[in-house]
Amino acid sequence: MSKKYDEKWGPHSHCLVCGNAIPDGEKMCSEECKAKFDLDQKKYKRNQKLSYIFIGLTGAVIIILFAASYFFK
Numbered sequence: 001m002s003k004k005y006d007e008k009w010g011p012h013s014h015c016l017v018c019g020n021a022i023p024d025g026e027k028m029c030s031e032e033c034k035a036k037f038d039l040d041q042k043k044y045k046r047n048q049k050l051s052y053i054f055i056g057l058t059g060a061v062i063i064i065l066f067a068a069s070y071f072f073k
């Protein structure tokens, strides 16, 4: 299916933000989409950082609880 699609339209990409067809090798169709993409990337990175902190804290709590149950039997 994707082969037929390529034959019809030629090699091309889609805007990562709005999905518009754009020349092959491009990532975004406009400055507006680029700005939006950058903002989303920043949000994503911040969320990723927060989830790492959360995982770290959860791990620390588990280790502390485990150590506490070991030492205070």
Ligand SMILES: [Zn+2]
Pocket: 015, 016, 017, 018, 019, 020, 028, 029, 030, 033
């Ligand atoms: Zn776009």
